[in-house]
Amino acid sequence: MGLRSFFDRVEPHFEKGGKYEKWFPIYEMVESFLYTPKTVTTAAPHARSYIDMKRIMTYVVIATVPCILFGLYNTGLQTNLAIAEHGASGWRAAIIEGLGIGFNANNPLANMLHGLLYFLPIYIVTLVAGGAWEVLFATIRRHEVNEGFLVTSMLYTLILPATTPLWQVALGISFGVVIGKEVFGGTGKNFLNPALVGRAFLYFAYPAYMSGDSVWTPVDGFSGATALAITASDGPAALPEYGITWMDAFIGTIQGCLGETSTIACLIGLAFLLVTKIANYRMVVGCLLGMIAFSSLLNWIGSDTNPAFATPWYWHLVIGGYAFGLVFMVTEPVSGSHTNIGRYIYGALIGFMVVMIRVINPAFPEGMMLAILFGNVFAPLIDYFVVQANIRRRARRHA
Secondary structure, eight states, X not given: OOHHXXXXXXXXXXXXXXXXXXXXXXXXXXHHHHSOOTTOOOSTTOOSOOOOHHHHHHHHHHHTHHHHHHHHHHHHHHHHHHHHHHOOOSHHHHHHHHHTOOOOTTOHHHHHHHHHHHXXXXXXXXHHHHHHHHHHHXXXXXXXXXXXXXXXXXXXXXXXXXTOOHHXXXXXXXXXXXXXXXXXXXXXXXXXXXXXHHXXXXXXXXXXXXXXXXXXXXXXXXXXOOHHHHHHHHOGGGGGGGTOOHHHHHHTOSSOSSSOSOHHHHHHHHHHHHHTTOSOHHHHHHHHHHHHHHHHHHHHHOOSSOGGGGOOHHHHHHSTTHHHIIIIIITOTTTSOOSHHHHHHHHHHHHHHHXXXXXXXXXXXXXXXXXXXXXXXXXXXXXXXXXXXXXXXXXXXXX
């Protein structure tokens, strides 16, 4: 019996009146993940787009694969480098030693495996905690559990530090799913990015675990400033003194969150999303132009008291979460603008805000998360003014 035949035979038991009716949302989630649902639209009158949710979400998850793989390597690399100075402890170290792999930072396999031991627990807790809320709301509302949470769970995991306590991981994704999405009706109805909502909640509720010099590399006693922190305190000219070159930041072999350090991995994902037409290039262009224009203006103005004014646009591109946010958060279609002109404005607003928060606001060396949430809030207003401008222009044309 094939897998499709199996699903066809057991489906009546999960539908209304069936023996396992209460488990129908979970059954539907599994079936929808494995197979395209029968309700996918394929032609007119769906004027805007007939692309199905399953394809969008699957492609976004595929686009994150380069970031996941490099994130595993870099997390293990930074950890193994720190262990060489401070020693190893904990259950992860016991597993590594038990397998006889060791903590050699020059061994890619050792780095990948060590990084996996930090990535997997965070991702599993995210799936369990967030998935429980998804199933609960789907059961109460009597609707299917779609693939939207798969993207949210992956993005949320990749923007967390490897040292995040698992109870905070569960709390953050719960807040993101419930407050960032479900209270507004679920996938497709949220006006904020749920993964960023969960991350922002943790950032403000538990700042000691989400910022500082000791949260990026999970080795007791190790402390090292990130490229953003160094830039904010000493300016970009000081980065080589800490052993950070532009190419290091571009490739991603620097401290940071689990999956957002590698700009090149993010750009590979962006190319895939643009080719498959999942991401809209207007948002990307707007965000890049906004960041380049405002950072160049600050470079020209200069400052005797704030060394971050001297940070050029090509450094803003590769440090912090700018590249990851640009690819996977700015281009998110639900919480962004939906008019073509509005997408340029929306992207430019985020690009402007991220530089302003990083450079002018000394409290937040990383500004991409807050800039995107700020853009999410203003996206409907941007679309409103764009539509009204079009109406007025057409009225004048035909007056």
